Amino acid sequence: MRKVYIYKGFERLWHWTQASLIMFLAVTGFEVHGSYSIFGFEKATEYHRVASWMLIGLLIFAIFWHLTTGEWRQYIPTTKQLKEQIQFYISGIFKGEHHPTQKSELSKLNPLQRLVYLGFKIILIPLTTTSGILYMLYKTIDENNLIVIEDYPLASIAFWHTMGAILLMIFLVVHVYMTTTGKTPTSNINAMITGYEELEENENENIQNHETK
């Protein structure tokens, strides 16, 4: 076994900050929606707006980081071993079989993760943020009595925003379950905290030049 540096400092900071903000936005958002009362409607609305600006700021940094480091390549979808990976999660995992794909610093994501995370980045996050921004603009327009964009129905913005929020929550539950399916139930989560993961020697032959830092 060898300790390999998988997740960089910014990546870990971005991951946990994004996770916390999304969970906080869910708690405040569903309060705005009327599902329960924790902070009270006024405060929940205010907190939701502050957190949403923080998320927008974080996303801008994350996009910049992905583009400048070339890490966006990790998400290029592939069908190679996709079927095997799906079969592993459906049955192999319960029979104690080995993972069909091997993780390395150069290829952190298996084919299924590539697809799911790509969808998260280019569909789910844009759906929720764009509808959230339109929601925000709508209110601003309303409050100032200043019409910049007219004729977009609030009901459909609210629908798509809530839909995005529900899908994000489903993603979160599946994602947390999937993180426990590594070598040990906590090895993936530990890697996202410390940056390092223990990989078998032969799992890593394609990263000979990327020794533990």
Ligand code: HEM
């Ligand atoms: C940049 C991201 C986001 C922006 C700009 C945003 C903005 C907004 C705005 C403006 C509202 C209406 C309440 C108000 O007037 O303040 C709202 C409602 C809501 N938000 Fe967000 N939001 C964002 C992200 C999220 C996320 C990540 C979630 C959940 C995971 C979420 C869940 C909700 C829910 C459930 C509502 C209530 C919708 C309704 O019933 O009409 N939002 N959001």
